[in-house]
Amino acid sequence: MKNPIRFNSARSTLILFLVIILAIQSCKEEKKKLTEEIPEQKEITSVIDVITNNMDFQAPDTIPSGWVTWKYQNKSSQPHFILIDDPIDTITVKEFEEELLPPFGEGITLLYEGKNDEAFAAFGKIPEWYGGTVWPGGVGLISGGHTARTTLKLNPGYYIMECYVKMPNGMFHTNMGMYKVLVVSDEVSPLPNPVRTFPLQFPEKPVYHLNHRLAQEPLRSQ
Ligand SMILES: [Cu+2]
Numbered sequence: 001m002k003n004p005i006r007f008n009s010a011r012s013t014l015i016l017f018l019v020i021i022l023a024i025q026s027c028k029e030e031k032k033k034l035t036e037e038i039p040e041q042k043e044i045t046s047v048i049d050v051i052t053n054n055m056d057f058q059a060p061d062t063i064p065s066g067w068v069t070w071k072y073q074n075k076s077s078q079p080h081f082i083l084i085d086d087p088i089d090t091i092t093v094k095e096f097e098e099e100l101l102p103p104f105g106e107g108i109t110l111l112y113e114g115k116n117d118e119a120f121a122a123f124g125k126i127p128e129w130y131g132g133t134v135w136p137g138g139v140g141l142i143s144g145g146h147t148a149r150t151t152l153k154l155n156p157g158y159y160i161m162e163c164y165v166k167m168p169n170g171m172f173h174t175n176m177g178m179y180k181v182l183v184v185s186d187e188v189s190p191l192p193n194p195v196r197t198f199p200l201q202f203p204e205k206p207v208y209h210l211n212h213r214l215a216q217e218p219l220r221s222q
Helices: 004-037 093-112 116-123 128-132 212-216
Strands: 047-052 062-074 080-086 134-142 147-154 157-162 179-188
Touching (some): 093 179, 134 147
Parallel strands (some): 047 062, 062 179
Antiparallel strands (some): 157 179
């Protein structure tokens, strides 16, 4: 016959053991849950990647403000660039698409057909608000298969990046869909202000060329 005291003792030990295991497991799960609830600290980037595969911009929708380095890979077979448009605040990409692109497309087509008067009439339909656009920078013309880097400073706001290199028939890449909305956020890039590495001094006399010899002898009219 089993000893009831020893049997009960063994059962109690087993129960205690199970309770401890469950408590440890529960503690682990609680810890895991807490870890999941705390959002990871997102690092603000100072470098953005932009890729063109054909007639497109693969790029982040939102980038930080301040100094940011743009790494632009042109993976297509033709040259492209990035021009950043800063339209007046009331303009959205809808107006850009519906009011600005059509007259540019119509005008350039007519111009290539030799219909100059009609072309300029089409360009005349460019909306008045376009005059308020400013262009704070971009990445210069880059051949297919190459990568360009540039660092520029943007203030928070709403921008449109575009490439208006022309097709063989004269049509702008922008009209072929090569534009993208870009939001510059209030989050500031950690990149510090650039440091001057080459001092330029401008004399009081006007200088017409950066050529050293000509800089000392301003050009005279013939
Ligand atoms: Cu282009």
